Amino acid sequence: MYVGRFLVIGSETGAYRVSSRSFPNRKIIERDDRLTVVPTDAADETDNPYVSYNCVRPVDDRVVVGNGSHTDPIAEKLALGYPARDALALSLLALDFEKDDYDTPRIAGIVGPESFIGTVRRDGLVVEEVTEPTLVATYEKDSPESTEIAIESAAGAARAVYDADFEHAVCAAGVARTGDGFETAIENGD
Numbered sequence: 176m177y178v179g180r181f182l183v184i185g186s187e188t189g190a191y192r193v194s195s196r197s198f199p200n201r202k203i204i205e206r207d208d209r210l211t212v213v214p215t216d217a218a219d220e221t222d223n224p225y226v227s228y229n230c231v232r233p234v235d236d237r238v239v240v241g242n243g244s245h246t247d248p249i250a251e252k253l254a255l256g257y258p259a260r261d262a263l264a265l266s267l268l269a270l271d272f273e274k275d276d277y278d279t280p281r282i283a284g285i286v287g288p289e290s291f292i293g294t295v296r297r298d299g300l301v302v303e304e305v306t307e308p309t310l311v312a313t314y315e316k317d318s319p320e321s322t323e324i325a326i327e328s329a330a331g332a333a334r335a336v337y338d339a340d341f342e343h344a345v346c347a348a349g350v351a352r353t354g355d356g357f358e359t360a361i362e363n364g365d
């Protein structure tokens with residue numbers, strides 16, 4: 176099954192996987208405190224926000240995970256003091272689903288003292304608190320659902336979503352709460 180990009184959010188950990196048919200030559204890199212999806216070859220650097228974007232951004236004791244440029248305003252709203260639910264809902268609705276051939280949904284999550292998951296599709300907006308590992312994807316599994324995918328550490332979460340049985344894995348990131356912040360991990364399949 177092809178579900179496109181997906182994320183899994185739990186109460187202490189989270190993970191994001193890029194799966195792609197159209198832009199498979201991509202990887203995740205660490206830049207300052209954030210993780211960014213970029214083309215594998217630097218010569219292919221692009222300003223297409225559906226191809227290259229920040230997918231993980233920590234903000235104090237919370238971390239944002241997302242499949243596009245909405246990761247940034249969600250993080251900025253958290254830094255301003257917005258509750259996680261409001262930062263997600265406002266940013267997802269403001270940017271809305273992607274204006275591509277598939278009306279690709281935006282998906283995002285926040286891991287923190289309270290963890291949330293959300294998506295905005297052409298037909299709706301869902302933002303809800305997470306109490307058990309919960310998955311949402313751009314296609315097929317486009318409403319949050321509980322998942323058996325085990326996300327037990329940053330590296331374990333990145334590996335687990337990378338290896339999950341959905342087609343066209345490209346790269347993945349994992350995040351895990353630590354005493355005073357977050358650790359992150361990258362799985363580029365190399």
Ligand SMILES: NC(=O)c1ncn([C@@H]2O[C@H](COP(=O)(O)O)[C@@H](O)[C@H]2O)c1NC=O
Nearest residue numbers: 179180195196197198225242243275279313
């Ligand atoms: N975030 C991403 O990494 C990403 N990769 C591809 N897309 C969008 O989804 C469309 C379909 O891509 P694909 O066939 O690779 O699943 C692309 O035309 C592009 O508009 C993306 N947008 C949202 O998921």
